[in-house]
Amino acid sequence: MKKIMITGACGQIGSELVEKLRKEYGTDNVLATDIRKPTSSSGPFEVLDVMDAERMYELAKQFGADTLMHMAALLSATAEKNPVFAWNLNMGGLMNALETARKLDLQFFTPSSIGAFGPTTPKDNTPQDTLQRPTTMYGVNKVAGELLCDYYYTHFGVDTRGVRFPGLISNVTPPGGGTTDYAVDIYYKAVEEGHYTSYIAEGTYMDMMYMPDALQAIVDLMEADGEKLIHRNAFNITAMSFAPEHIAASIKRVMPTFTIDYDVDVARQTIAESWPNKIDDQAAKDEWQFQAQYDLDAMTADMLEKLRQKNIKHAS
Numbered sequence: 001m002k003k004i005m006i007t008g009a010c011g012q013i014g015s016e017l018v019e020k021l022r023k024e025y026g027t028d029n030v031l032a033t034d035i036r037k038p039t040s041s042s043g044p045f046e047v048l049d050v051m052d053a054e055r056m057y058e059l060a061k062q063f064g065a066d067t068l069m070h071m072a073a074l075l076s077a078t079a080e081k082n083p084v085f086a087w088n089l090n091m092g093g094l095m096n097a098l099e100t101a102r103k104l105d106l107q108f109f110t111p112s113s114i115g116a117f118g119p120t121t122p123k124d125n126t127p128q129d130t131l132q133r134p135t136t137m138y139g140v141n142k143v144a145g146e147l148l149c150d151y152y153y154t155h156f157g158v159d160t161r162g163v164r165f166p167g168l169i170s171n172v173t174p175p176g177g178g179t180t181d182y183a184v185d186i187y188y189k190a191v192e193e194g195h196y197t198s199y200i201a202e203g204t205y206m207d208m209m210y211m212p213d214a215l216q217a218i219v220d221l222m223e224a225d226g227e228k229l230i231h232r233n234a235f236n237i238t239a240m241s242f243a244p245e246h247i248a249a250s251i252k253r254v255m256p257t258f259t260i261d262y263d264v265d266v267a268r269q270t271i272a273e274s275w276p277n278k279i280d281d282q283a284a285k286d287e288w289q290f291q292a293q294y295d296l297d298a299m300t301a302d303m304l305e306k307l308r309q310k311n312i313k314h315a316s
């Protein structure tokens, strides 16, 4: 990776990924693009709608990119509200990005998700290679995307790579409408109000990861020796698995007065229940030495400290 172009760069992952890559590879070697303009810009930026295949190709060519990271997508909860739009954006955008990578011989990264699994997938220690019959449009898009990336590698030799991200938690950019967003909201509400009403029910386990580990995973996978990758795309990766009461207990260890109650949102709860409790990420560990640094309590300590530094006042 020497010249990297990113789509969806203003999103929850993209905004922090751009900063990390600029630090590691040089500001001018990372071209951020998004359909909306960034609130602040620390380097090269272009407005790009990923549905515009020609402009994507031209921008990558002019920039002299050797790597394309495709992050633009509609996330699980939002996609369910507008499935036809989600299909067109998630599949059309990915196809345009893969074609750009094929024509310009770019290394390619795009994330899949734990949303690529469904209710018939084994829920505990979900294997890397297993049954995938998701019941959401987002999941359908992610499975098709995983297969498409494999196809571009096997048929065209494009160096495609990817992970199945769990829910990602960060204190920089708000999440974009996923099912696991509660695990971000809870920290903000803890600091602002000392209380959180969870839309996900007690006892609902999902995999999660703190953003610094997610960003490092992208860099490590992209820098890994391609000869050693057996799976290439859609590696299961996880840092922790918890239910709402566990993240609440972790916050309580730092803020003993914190309280939680529940007002379950059926739409997002149904999605959450169709996903695994905990995935097995041994393939990522074996093939490119993936290792997360943050467990739940380490993440809680860092999240609360960073949010307090942002001067978000605890109301109680």
Ligand SMILES: NC(=O)c1ccc[n+]([C@@H]2O[C@H](COP(=O)([O-])OP(=O)(O)OC[C@H]3O[C@@H](n4cnc5c(N)ncnc54)[C@H](O)[C@@H]3O)[C@@H](O)[C@H]2O)c1
Binding pocket: 007, 008, 009, 010, 011, 012, 013, 014, 033, 034, 035, 036, 048, 049, 050, 051, 070, 071, 072, 073, 074, 075, 089, 111, 112, 113, 114, 164, 165, 166, 167, 168, 169, 174, 175, 176, 177, 178, 180
């Ligand atoms: N955040 C998570 O917890 C998580 C978990 C698993 C997988 N993922 C995947 O990671 C990728 C990035 O997710 P995110 O959380 O940063 O999403 P996000 O919703 O925060 O950001 C997506 C970005 O894409 C941009 N975008 C939307 N339509 C566009 C278009 N037509 N052209 C160009 N840009 C457009 C949006 O403006 C936004 O900045 C997605 O593929 C998502 O499925 C995210």
